[in-house]
Amino acid sequence: MQEVSGNLYDYPAYYDLVFGSDWKAEYDFLLQVFEQFGGKVERVFEPACGTGRILYRLADKGFEVSGLDLNPNAVEFCNKRLVKHGYPASIICGDMSDFKLPKKVDVAFNMINSFRHLLSEKQAEGHLRCVAESLRPGGLYVLGLHLTPTAGVPMTEESWSARRGNLAINTHLQTLDLDRRKRTERCRMKLDIYTPTERKQILDELVFRTYTADQIEKLLASVTQFEIAELFDFSYRLDRPIEIEPETQDVVFILRKRRAGK
Known part of the structure; x- marks a missing residue:
């Protein structure tokens, strides 16, 4: 077997298959979160969107979608996919710890651990503040990651x-x-x-x-624009919210941007 060393993200067709095969559970979960927590949701944004495996399906559902990724190959792949399905090429190449969107969105989501690519507290906090700035008041950030138990x-x-x-x-x-x-x-x-x-x-x-429960909760508390609306795990069951325990290894935070005066 031929061995090729390199960055997985430079092979978007392979990446899309590896991480896209279980899209349905995440997609269904997001739609339920939009309905239960999001109010009126029209515009959605995915930082570190990769190949946009969920974004183009949300576009098919009628949402206005946009995204950002650091890898130009992934951005090109995602934009071509959107155009193929009849939607604008709305993905930009950029740093998810330092960005600004041209208009506010209703929901942002980052489902499969990409947040943990940010290797410093400064980058992680910068990311959360950029997302908060991108959301309308009351908007949501759905953030999924693995914890270190x-x-x-x-x-x-x-x-x-x-x-x-x-x-x-x-x-x-x-x-x-x-x-x-x-x-x-x-x-x-x-x-x-x-x-x-x-x-x-x-x-x-x-x-x-890495994040223990205490470390992620301390980080989130430092970004005062957000409050935690609910917690779930990677079973994506809205009827089964969780509390983080010492053994907890995966969590999905439903973060809500605070309204003025709160």
Whole structure:
């Protein structure tokens, strides 16, 4: 098997399959959140949108969508997808810790841990403040991420497979190093890629910032524009809100931008 080292995000077609196969649960969850918590939702925005696996489907549902990503290959892929479906190319290339939207949105969402690519507290706080500034009063930010548990055994490996047409990918994600002092988690992602004429493997290393429950709650408290409306986990069950426990490893925050005077 041919081995290719590189940045997974430079291969948007592979990225889209690897992370897009379970889009339905996230999509349905977002629609329910919009209805239950969002009031009138017309404009939605996704920072670190990648290939826009959910964005174009929200556009199909009638929402005005926009997004931002640091990788130009992903931005190009996402814009081509939107145009193919008859929508404006509304994705821009930029830093999710330092941006400004031309008009306010009703909801922003970041569902699968991309927030943890921001490796400093300054970047993370800057991101949250930029999102808050982008939302109308009462608007929502749906933020999903993995926590570092302070009790129990943390999950360190995950494997899954996905297929689309003649393309099949087996993915293995493994934590190589967890440094609680530096608050970094170094992971290796291995993609075994199969087509009728080719077999190859992509190896990439990813570094994430770590958050315990106390650390993420302290960060959110520092951005006073937001209040926590509700908490869920990655089962995406609106009928099962959660409380964060020492063993908790995944959480979806429903953050609401405070209205003036609150």
